[in-house]
Amino acid sequence: MTTIGFLTIGQSPRPDILDSMFGASPAWARQYGAVDELNRAEIAALEPAAGEHPLVTRLRSGEEVTVAKERLLPYLQRAADDAVRAGAAFLVVLCTGTFSNLHAPVPILYPDRILVNTVNALLPEGTLGVVMPHPGQYEAMQRKWALPGRRFVGASTSPYTGKAELARIAGTLAEEGVDLIVLDCMGFSRAMKRRMAETSGRPVVLANRLVGRLIEELIDAEISSPVTA
Structure with a gap:
């Protein structure tokens, strides 16, 4: 089965986003979080300083946090590397921010x-x-x-x-x-x-539904589960 690596700027999983994109979390979706391996203090250290670009995301606990895009990038790259090693056919960044410095040997889909x-x-x-x-x-x-x-x-x-x-x-x-x-x-x-x-x-x-529809076209999969959120 073709798998797609979904990269969140917070912690995975993010069923709320995938449910909004597809109506359910598809079996072919694999999720990777930029801060999955960080503790709360390490995540707090990523809070934006003056002049840094803020990104809003969610932790596994449901807590909302704000992180600096500039300092998050190495962690997001690590998540991309993990997804590629696991065999993802392509990657999707679960953020509408601009990310031009990610690298992977497979295509990267940028919602922005x-x-x-x-x-x-x-x-x-x-x-x-x-x-x-x-x-x-x-x-x-x-x-x-x-x-x-x-x-x-x-x-x-x-x-x-x-x-x-x-x-x-x-x-x-x-x-x-x-x-x-x-x-x-x-x-x-x-x-x-x-x-x-x-x-x-x-x-x-x-944004997320627009991207979800495009992915459905790319993989020729229609996800029709009812959506309540």
Whole structure:
């Protein structure tokens, strides 16, 4: 059986993300966490300092943590190496951040590239609403989503603890006149997408489901289990 290595920037497993991507955690999925082998103190040492790019993720316990992308990269590379040694046919990074320094002898699928190119094709002009997991990502998101003739409206809330904020953010984005909303984090769920769409009245792109659909096309597998989250 072909296996795919899913690389989380936190600890594995992440059934919440795979369930949102596919409706279930597929038998061909193998998960590897960048900080699987680190203790709590070592993970805390990865918290971003001034000027470092924050990434929001989850530990095996369900606890949310924020890590610096710059210092996480060696650990994510180690997870990629583990996946390759285990026989993964290709790798998927479970984060919409930009990772250009990972190396592997098999293809690496980066959700960031899929998400940006899809949304740019859908909305080359107009007003784009972007929901991100951390306010410290705002300037980077502005640069990421900049297109001539398109206005950026950003908001932040945690995918893990910020569910109560969704209705407020959806209302604000609707008032700003956005044409499309992007949930720019692999941790946002289908339920959060539904609530955002229902409250805002706007179409919403969910990063993890978009990537999941592409993977299904690549491996010709349809995952149709019911989704409740």
